[in-house]
Amino acid sequence: MRVVVLxxxxxxxxxxxxxxxxxxxxxxxxAEGMILADVEDEAVERSIRQVTRLWGGSFxxxxxxxxxxxxREWRSMGxxxxxxxxxxxxxxxxxxxxxxxxNRPVMVMVGSQKVPREFFSPKVSDYNVxxxxxxxSEVSSLAIFLDRxxxxxxxxxxxxxxxxxxxxxERGKKVLRVxx
Amino acid sequence: MRVVVLxxxxxxxxxxxxxxxxxxxxxxxxAEGMILADVEDEAVERSIRQVTRLWGGSFxxxxxxxxxxxxREWRSMGxxxxxxxxxxxxxxxxxxxxxxxxNRPVMVMVGSQKVPREFFSPKVSDYNVxxxxxxxSEVSSLAIFLDRxxxxxxxxxxxxxxxxxxxxxERGKKVLRVxx
Numbered sequence: 001m002r003v004v005v006l007x008x009x010x011x012x013x014x015x016x017x018x019x020x021x022x023x024x025x026x027x028x029x030x031a032e033g034m035i036l037a038d039v040e041d042e043a044v045e046r047s048i049r050q051v052t053r054l055w056g057g058s059f060x061x062x063x064x065x066x067x068x069x070x071x072r073e074w075r076s077m078g079x080x081x082x083x084x085x086x087x088x089x090x091x092x093x094x095x096x097x098x099x100x101x102x103n104r105p106v107m108v109m110v111g112s113q114k115v116p117r118e119f120f121s122p123k124v125s126d127y128n129v130x131x132x133x134x135x136x137s138e139v140s141s142l143a144i145f146l147d148r149x150x151x152x153x154x155x156x157x158x159x160x161x162x163x164x165x166x167x168x169x170e171r172g173k174k175v176l177r178v179x180x
Numbered sequence: 181m182r183v184v185v186l187x188x189x190x191x192x193x194x195x196x197x198x199x200x201x202x203x204x205x206x207x208x209x210x211a212e213g214m215i216l217a218d219v220e221d222e223a224v225e226r227s228i229r230q231v232t233r234l235w236g237g238s239f240x241x242x243x244x245x246x247x248x249x250x251x252r253e254w255r256s257m258g259x260x261x262x263x264x265x266x267x268x269x270x271x272x273x274x275x276x277x278x279x280x281x282x283n284r285p286v287m288v289m290v291g292s293q294k295v296p297r298e299f300f301s302p303k304v305s306d307y308n309v310x311x312x313x314x315x316x317s318e319v320s321s322l323a324i325f326l327d328r329x330x331x332x333x334x335x336x337x338x339x340x341x342x343x344x345x346x347x348x349x350e351r352g353k354k355v356l357r358v359x360x
Contacts, residue, residue, distance in 0.1 A: 017198055021317035028316035055314055086346055087353040090335060120352050132334040133346035134235055136208035137201035140323035143316075144334075147324060154312040154324075155270060166266055166313035172300050173267040 001150060002105035003031040004074075005142065008067055009113040010039050021139045022110060023048045023061055029146035030153035031108070033060035040064035056162030071107070071124055080104040081125050084141045085115070088128030096148040099127060108145060110138040181330060182285035183211040184254075185322065188247055189293040190219050201319045202290060203228045203241055209326035210333035211288070213240035220244035236342030251287070251304055260284040261305050264321045265295070268308030276328040279307060288325060290318040 005026040010019050023034045023044065036044060040063045048061045071081060080102055089095060099106070109119060118124050131141040147154065167174040185206040190199050203214045203224065216224060220243045228241045251261060260282050269275060279286070289299060298304050311321040327334065347354040 014197075017194075018201065021198065021201075021319060024314075024316040025320045028312050028314040029320070051315060087349055087355075089348050089350055092335065122351070128349070128351060130346070130348060132208050132337070133348060134204075134208035134334075134337070134339070135231060136204040137319050137323075139201060139317050139319040140205045140209070143320035143323050144327060147327075154314075155272065157312070157314070159314070166310070168269050168310060168313060169267055169308070170269055171302070171308060175267075 001100070001103075003146065003150065004105075004107050005031050005034040006037055006067060006070055006107055006109045007034055007112065008037045008109060008115055008119075009111045010036055010041060010044075011112070012039065012041055015112045016041070016044060018112060018139065019044055020047055022142060024051065025139055025143050026146070027052070027057065027059040028154055028157075029143055030150040030157055031146060032058070033062070035065050035070050036061060036063035037065060037067035037070060054162070054164050056159030058160070074107045078104060079107055081107045081109060082127045082129055082145070083109045083119050083125035084131065084138065084145060085111075085120070085128050086130050086133060086135060087120070088130040090133070091129050091131050091145060091148060093148075095129065100149055106149065108142065110142055112138065181280070181283075183326065183330065184285075184287050185211050185214040186217055186247060186250055186287055186289045187214055188217045188289060188291045188295055188299075190216055190221060191292070192219065192221055195292045196221070196224060198292060198319065199224055200227055202322060204231065205319055205323050206326070207232070207237065207239040208334055208337075209323055210330040210337055211326060212238070213242070215245050215250050216241060216243035217245060217247035217250060234342070234344050236339030238340070254285075254287045258284060259287055261287045261289060262307045262309055262325070263289045263299050263305035264311065264318065264325060265291075265300070265308050266310050266313060266315060267300070268310040270313070271309050271311050271325060271328060273328075275309065280329055286329065288322065290322055292318065
């Protein structure tokens with residue numbers, strides 16, 4: 001299943017680290033890319049590009065696209081939109097299965113501050129989904145959501161053309177470095 | 181199962197937001213508290229206390245305890261230590277079950293920068309566990325780890341004495357405010 005993440009409300013510089021965690025989580029858990037809506041941030045794009053260059057795969061980040069345009073285009077192509085919000089319906093196994101059964105590409109929308117009210121509207125989001133009803137982190141919410149709808153893809157994903165690859169160890173660190 | 185989180189390597193002010201996300205994730209996913217090792221940070225303690233006051237429960241944050249002391253004390257009480265690291269063994273269902281079958285209180289150790297080499301040693305960690313072999317976020321790793329070993333407790337946890345409680349909605353926001 002194709003998944004992209006739309007990150008809304010990024011503020012420079014205060015959100016850079018958390019937005020980077022959002023992007024790396026998106027990549028490691030199986031999303032194909034992240035749209036950083038409404039604001040251009042070359043620094044975030046660069047740091048994610050650097051990770052992809054070293055660790056492989058084709059994860060992309062595009063910043064500066066207006067969220068309305070991104071959502072409109074996604075839906076016009078038949079894509080589903082899922083807004084992660086503490087106010088939404090709890091992400092039970094049943095809800096995750098329902099979303100999977102739609103069998104459509106998914107745009108996951110995560111805010112870094114109070115989102116526009118329209119995000120909750122059927123004109124924007126097909127689902128408003130909560131990873132629990134407590135305040136915590138959009139990074140956690142995204143990880144759990146992707147874990148559920150992509151069937152723990154993070155456990156087995158391979159990234160092409162990686163220059164670095166971790167070899168799991170009970171103790172210590174082992175990293176394979178591929179020379180190019 | 182009792183779980184506490186030990187956060188290591190917190191830098192003021194740069195790590196404050198991510199450390200706060202770690203603490204809120206720990207709370208929302210069922211840990212009982214967080215030790216912010218080696219550094220005192222009254223601001224983080226205060227902001228988490230404020231969340232607990234509004235959203236209930238008894239989650240605690242203690243900062244400034246040296247990590248060696250915290251680990252030594254935890255182990256002397258029969259507690260298990262699990263170090264989350266990209267270099268460790270993948271968190272398969274089997275590994276999660278094995279950790280659960282130990283049936284001991286768990287201290288989860290997460291770093292915010294390169295951790296001391298000793299963290300990988302059997303003198304410190306009983307397990308070195310990786311939530312995937314790709315760089316992403318200690319916030320995601322903690323969420324997935326707690327989800328697995330506490331059987332998605334985040335979905336059903338209740339927090340006592342909450343002044344705010346979200347009522348899940350398909351659309352819009354609904355929050356109950358309890359007057360005191």
